[in-house]
Amino acid sequence: MKTLADIGEDALVRRITGRLHSDKSVLIGPGDDCAVVQGPARGQALVLKTDTIVEGVHFTFDTPARLVGRKAVARVLSDFAAMAATPRHALVTLIAPVSTQVKRILDLYQGMEKIAREHGVRIVGGETSRGGQLILTISMSGTLPHPCRLTRAAASAGDFIAVTGRLGGSIRGRHLKFQPRLKEAHWLAQNARINAMMDISDGLAKDLPRLADASGLGFELQHAALPRSPGCTIAQALNDGEDYELLLTLPARTAEKTAAAFNRSFPKVRMTLIGHMLADAAQRNLDLHGGWDHFLK
Structure with a gap:
């Protein structure tokens, strides 16, 4: 019988999501940065995201608690940035x-509260339980104009492929x-033509193939x-992961102009064009086994 170490994270997610049911109320389901x-209002969608960090996997026992709390919330904010959504409220499971x-524990919550407040998010509740190691789960909701773009x-x-930051x-x-790229994402949504976007959490070597798979394309x-x-x-x-920068594709005719305008607006972050999307999904000049996987040995 196969184990999680045999199939890896992406294959597990595909098997799980293949068993889930949906209906017309679900605009974007499993497989993107947020659901x-x-x-409740016409022209507005509800954005949902949950994320977990585990002691020994995402941080060590010696990591300052305020930074652990900050990271837990910032990871979810980065997913909201990937869709240029506006985060509103959060629940914390400890x-x-x-x-x-x-x-x-109080330092954890101080770290969470500080970065949440910086981005207009209110922590409104949660749950606590005992366990063998420290685990934090953040569930966040927010809004997005509908239709989702x-x-x-x-x-x-x-398309040109681009990334923000380093x-x-x-x-x-x-x-x-790291600083979640919410401000930059909202600027892009308002001022540029972006065809696809996600955040880089598991490394470019893992996340660029995910974007290509979702779009049915290859890349150079x-x-x-x-x-x-x-x-x-x-x-x-390519492989370190946890960059939490934006990975996006732009139409060829406007890519260089968009990058230049972005760099004028965000000179300390900057956008870099790093390649092209290809029609042939089999053409990919990158090691597909790179990046971070929670289950592979």
């Missing part, structure tokens, strides 16, 4: 050993202090063009 369902110091499934052949270096602490990546964090190799930029 989107019909909202699992912790009974030996955990109360101050550590930005998903990972609408890239076109000939890639690699998460192991040096960037995964704890210009490895030398990758914007790298100081001291990082190309391999690290």
Whole structure:
């Protein structure tokens, strides 16, 4: 009998989602950065996302609690950025050993509350339980104009591929202090033509193929063009993961103009064009086994 280590995260998700039912109220279901369902008001959709971080997987026991709390919320905010959605409210599920110091828990919530407040999010409740290690789950809701325009499934052949910021270096602490690109995503939604977009959480080597799969396309990546964090190799930029930058595709006729305008508006972040989408889904000049997988050994 196969185990999770045998099939990996993506195959598991496909098997699970293949068993789920949907209806017309579900506008964007499993497989994108967030789920989107019909909202209470005409012209508005409800955006839903949940994410979990686990001690020993996403942070260590020695990681400052405020940074752990910050990271838990920031990861979800990054998914909202991927769809240019507006986050509103959050629930927190906390699992912790009974030996955990109360101050550590309060520091966790201080970290969560600070970054949530910075982005207009209110933490409105949650759940607590005991367990063998510290686990935080954030469930967040927000809004998005309907019809929804930005998903990972609408890239076109000939599109330029672009990323924001720099890639690699998460192991040096960037995964704890990254800034969700909500402001940049909303600027793009209002000022540019974007065909597809997602955030880079598991590394470009894992997430670019996911975008290509969702759009039924291949790609040609210009490895030398990758914007790298100081001291990082190309391999690290591809595979380190937890970059939480935006990965997007733009129509060829406007890509360079969009990148230039973005760089004028966000000179400390910047956008870099790194390749093209191809019509042939089999053409991909990238190791598909790179990036982060929660289950593969």
